Each structure stands twice: as C-alpha cells, then as structure tokens.
Amino acid sequence: MNIAVLGPPGCGKGTQAKLLAAHFGLKHFSLGETLRMEVGKGTELGKKTAAYLKEGKLVPEPIVLDLFRAYVSRNGDQGHILDGYPRTLVQAEALDTILSLSAVVLFEITEEGVQSRVVGRVVDAQGRSYNLDSNRPPAGVETKRRDDDRPQVVQERFRGYLAEVEPILSHYRRRGILLRVNAAGTIGSVLDQLLVGLGRAG
Structure with a gap:
C-alpha cells in the first residue's frame, strides 16, 4: 500500500500521515522534514535548500526528485x-514511474x-510537530517555532x-484514487475520516 497525503502547510497532514503509517505499518516519508533535517545538519543539500525554506519557496525540482529517488x-x-509529496505535476508524473499509489488524500482547509x-505550532529537535493549543508537547521536551511558520510566509x-x-x-482524479x-x-x-475513506478505497 502506498498513500500520498496532500494539503496546504499547517493543515495537520504531517500528524495524520504519522498516525496512518503506524496504523498500516508503512514507511513515513516527509519531504519537508527531510529537507529541514538536511538544513540542520549543514549538508550540501541543506545549504542549497535553506534559503528556499526560509522564504517559503518551493525547492527546485532536480533537488527534490534526486532526494525522493534516493x-x-x-x-x-x-x-x-x-x-x-508530490508537490508539483512534474513530481507526480515522475512518481508514477517509481511507485504505484493506492490512494491520494487531499486535506481541505x-x-x-x-x-x-x-x-500555536512548535517543533522539537527531531522535527516532530506539536500545537500549544490542541496537541501540547510532553513535559520536558524542548521546542521552538519554525522560520517558515511566520504569518506572511504561511500566506505565501x-x-x-x-x-x-x-x-x-486533476491528474489523480482521472485515475479515480483521490x-x-x-x-x-x-x-x-x-x-x-481517513480510516473510513481508505477502507473504501482499499
């Protein structure tokens, strides 16, 4: 089973993706977390992507596709x-040649x-997201706000x-898996909602 979870930044897809991964025993891939991890480590890839993430811009396709293939x-x-993931039609079309998707979930908000x-969103040192209003971090866990959670960046x-x-x-609607x-x-x-919908899709 391969499932893509799509939605705007801050919609909760990361939290739900991890819950689905645990429920179905699947491997969890987050492009955003992977890129932020590279930035935190100061790798060559991280240096290339840091400016894009800080300004809320999409990372160039060649970097994204190489990272996903790896x-x-x-x-x-x-x-x-x-x-x-995928975040663009180019990525979606490339994905078709790499993995067969069972469903594509769209989070609407x-x-x-x-x-x-x-x-209210904060993250811990491992990149796990929490919300100070609805999903508080465990006691003793140090958190910080992400640079790309500033209101003007979120809007962009x-x-x-x-x-x-x-x-x-449109690409996935035609395939009947949205x-x-x-x-x-x-x-x-x-x-x-997810478990009911994916049960029907399966």
Whole structure:
C-alpha cells in the first residue's frame, strides 16, 4: 500500500500521515522534514535548500526528485505514506514511474484555518510537530517555532500551494484514487475520516 497525503502547510497532514503509517505499518516519508533535517545538519543539500525554506519557496525540482529517488532506493520494498509529496505535476508524473499509489488524500482547509493552527505550532529537535493549543508537547521536551511558520510566509506558501495543487488533483482524479478529507476537525475526527475513506478505497 502506498498513500500520498496532500494539503496546504499547517493543515495537520504531517500528524495524520504519522498516525496512518503506524496504523498500516508503512514507511513515513516527509519531504519537508527531510529537507529541514538536511538544513540542520549543514549538508550540501541543506545549504542549497535553506534559503528556499526560509522564504517559503518551493525547492527546485532536480533537488527534490534526486532526494525522493534516493529515499525509494533505500526503502523501496516497503509500503509508504508520502507526506506532502508530490508537490508539483512534474513530481507526480515522475512518481508514477517509481511507485504505484493506492490512494491520494487531499486535506481541505481554509487559509484562515491554517493561520490559526500555525500560531500555536512548535517543533522539537527531531522535527516532530506539536500545537500549544490542541496537541501540547510532553513535559520536558524542548521546542521552538519554525522560520517558515511566520504569518506572511504561511500566506505565501498557502497561495503557492493552491497554484500548484490543481494540476496534481486533476491528474489523480482521472485515475479515480483521490480522497477528500475535511481537515478542520480534531485529530481524532480527521483520522476517523481517513480510516473510513481508505477502507473504501482499499
């Protein structure tokens, strides 16, 4: 089973992707977390991508495609949850030649809903996300705010996402594997929607 989870920044797809990975026993791939990890380590890839992430811009396709191919070559025999990937039609078309997707989940939420969530979002040293209002970090865990969680950056990322996502949705709609989910609810209610929808898709 291979599932792609798509949605705007701050919609909760990362949290749900990890829950789905645990539920179905799948490998979790997050392009955003992988890129931020490279930045944190100061690798050559991290240096190339740091400026793009700080400004909320998409990382160039060649870097993204090379990173994803390397991930699949290391983990190709397992099922996968692709968290926020593919982000462009070019990536979606390349993905078709690498993995066969069982379903593509679209998290739907307004820009206002995203902004209200991002206000309380923090991450720990491993990149795990928490929300100071709805999903607080465990006691003793040190957290910080991400550079790309500033309101103006979130706005730019949200609008950039809308411009990029429609061709991707059309691509998967034609294949009949697109599942829409209302992402505005609680973590539990969104997960319930996912499990019901994916059960039907399967």
